[in-house]
Amino acid sequence: MNLDLYTLYMLSMVILSIAMVAYMILATLGSRGKREPEKKVITVLRCSKCGYTRTRDFKEGDYVGKVVDEVCPKCGINLVIDAIYEESITGLNQVLRNKRKRERTRKRQVARNGSS
């Protein structure tokens, strides 16, 4: 073998520093990629007579206790907002949503590049 003690020491130092730099870069990229889950505000509508409930997306102007225009399919009376809360979209929904969003931005970019 051609390796003496000094070269061995040098080589191990070089390998160690490369490994450290690589780890740091990976760690930085990893933390940047992690995003907080997307959130969505839900409004729960309830029929005060029969207890029928239905959820839909929050609309500006909604508040708990408001009588809305939507009617109960069974009783025909107006529904009341029973609760409003925030839900995080996780799992498959999140994946699909992110994918759709990415596609949309890519299409927009393509369109912009094409027009300019």
Added chain:
Amino acid sequence: MANATSPWFGGGSDLATWIIAISILISTILSIFAFLGVAQGFQLRIWKAQIESKLRILENYRDEVRDEVRKRLEKLGARNVEEVLNTALDYFVISPVSIEPTDIIKRLERVLRTEEERLEALVTRSLGSKVDDVVVKNSVTLLAIANALNILYKYIRHILLTGIKTRNALLVAQLWMLLPFYMRIAKAYYDASKVIARGVPIGDAAGPLAAYKLMKMLPRIEGPVEITKDTIYSVHEYENRRVIVVKAKGPGSTVGRPGEAVEKIVETLSPSSIASIITIDAALKMEGEPTGSIAEGTGVAMGDPGPEKIRIERIAVRHKIPLYAIAIKMGLEEAITAIKKEIVVGVEKAVEHAKRLIVEETRPGDTIIVVGVGNTLGVAQ
């Protein structure tokens, strides 16, 4: 022999000697620098750069909230928007003299009420008289958030500049270490502004939401009546008892004056007939506790600076009324951003707990006051 066969590894020993010599030289120079305080200067510069980048984020938060309020006010046809913003963003409250404690709570109440009334008047005057009360309340809350972000930004900038001017590395280091905590608060305020602008209830609405559920659940005898500014009560029947439910008047962003309301209710009714006062409020959870869990205790569950809380305590002492409290646990960010499903579930549990408490601790014929404490944004009655 090795030199002849391998040009790379052959000169290895010579190269390594040089590298080691240079490393020793560099570390010697660095340790001399460290003694001279140069290293600290470098460190200070790194801290400064990092604090400055966070300050830019903070400034952004403040400007975005300010622009949001400006946009909203202009859309509603407000006049002198810039003037309103300038006054509200730098508005300050001087705390009362505390070395003379007599009446301090009255003085504090006066100061806080003046602030509230002044900011509301500022927005009302700018918008004209025809405007909806809910819009005024929400705008005032947004202005208060912009004010808090502005003060936080100015404070951090002040500490940084003072630290650099006086070359106080420790002051800058301390600021750098506390910064993640301040940024967490700033982010929560920033997120809160988005939610409040849309009229979505926040986590702190847990108390008023519990009061609302109770009002819907129990047969109503009387009300709702506005008993004092922004605060309503209604009378209900439950298991042959009279339950008076108190909450801030929704759906605008306000906490009302629950203390004054309870005081008035107890004093106008025959005082001996009040069997107990139950307060339901959002409470800061400890790290590790689940959001939306509930706990029962005693005292007045209320996060105000003191004036409202003390009114209930005093009236309870005067008439020997037991005080029960139900806390709905949540984190700091959760309390001021959009209400989570776990908290709504917690509210339902709190309502059931309050009903059980009424049955267990009072007798038929008694009158009980239940107060839903908190900001009632997005929750009506």
